[in-house]
Amino acid sequence: MNNKKIIATFATVVPILFTTYASAQSNDQPLYAPYEGWPPCAVMEAAGEQMPDGRVVTGVICRSNPFIPDSDKDGVPDDSDQCPGTPAGAEVDQVGCPVDSDNDGAPDYLDQCPDTPVGVKVDNAGCPLDSDGDGVPDYLDQCPDTPAGVEVDSAGCSLEKEVEDSDGDGVPDDVDQCPNTPAGVEVDEMGCSQPVVLKGVHFAFDSAALAPEAEKILNQVAESLQANPDIEVIIEGYTDSIGSAAYNQRLSQLRAESAMNYLVSQGVEQSRLKAVGYGEKRPIATNSTKEGRAQNRRVELHKRRAGSE
Known part of the structure; x- marks a missing residue:
């Protein structure tokens, strides 16, 4: 290749490229760089090529990939990130939102019960609700209104032995203060009628x-x-x-x-x-x-x- 042609080419191109580089640098906005912190254009040397005065032939190569920031560092650039405030370390999907494997509304990084069945109501920790606090979640609880402190089985029902109601007034014998109430008489919570x-x-x-x-x-x-x-x-x-x-x-x-x-x-x-x-x-x-x-x-x-x- 004719050295003069190369030189002429560079002599024509280099000033334009340097102008572009200088403009980008002056605005402090690296619009073209594949990695954060890289300049938009780089000065390259032509190996083995020299100018007539002995200087090495140089040229400027500008990169075409735009740099787009990833503010929350989740691997999804900001212009595609639909959940821009994802906490560090949280696994995200292709649009930058935290993964929710069991679809219960609690993302995996917060979900303390990651295998909740589909459709089950959960609390803020992603665990099934237990309205009566008996240790059996509502979706499995067959006795949902168990009193506090009562020991229950796997179905959420009391393990306590049923107390007899000898006079059939609806008040168990261990509470009934009027144990011989006539049949059919309405009583108060202590098993006594109010005549x-x-x-x-x-x-x-x-x-x-x-x-x-x-x-x-x-x-x-x-x-x-x-x-x-x-x-x-x-x-x-x-x-x-x-x-x-x-x-x-x-x-x-x-x-x-x-x-x-x-x-x-x-x-x-x-x-x-x-x-x-x-x-x-x-x-x-x-x-x-x-x-x-x-x-x-x-x-x-x-x-x-x-x-x-």
């Missing part, structure tokens, strides 16, 4: 007849029951302790039925009422005085659980 003693509905000695004052009170009861058609009532009759227990049992039943029949006559459906006599049991006053015995000859109302016999 409504109809003050004024008392009976003369050895009688089941309602006095006019008692009828006035029962009229009010009838109005209340008609206004609340979902309420069912047990009417309990009682006596004082004078006379035999068998006689008093029968008399108390007649007193309960007397009050029930009056309520029915005032428009209350009989299917909502039940009359039960308890004789001289459960006194509310002493039977050693005339006044106390009068209080014991009474009728009580108990709210009954709907549908109970």
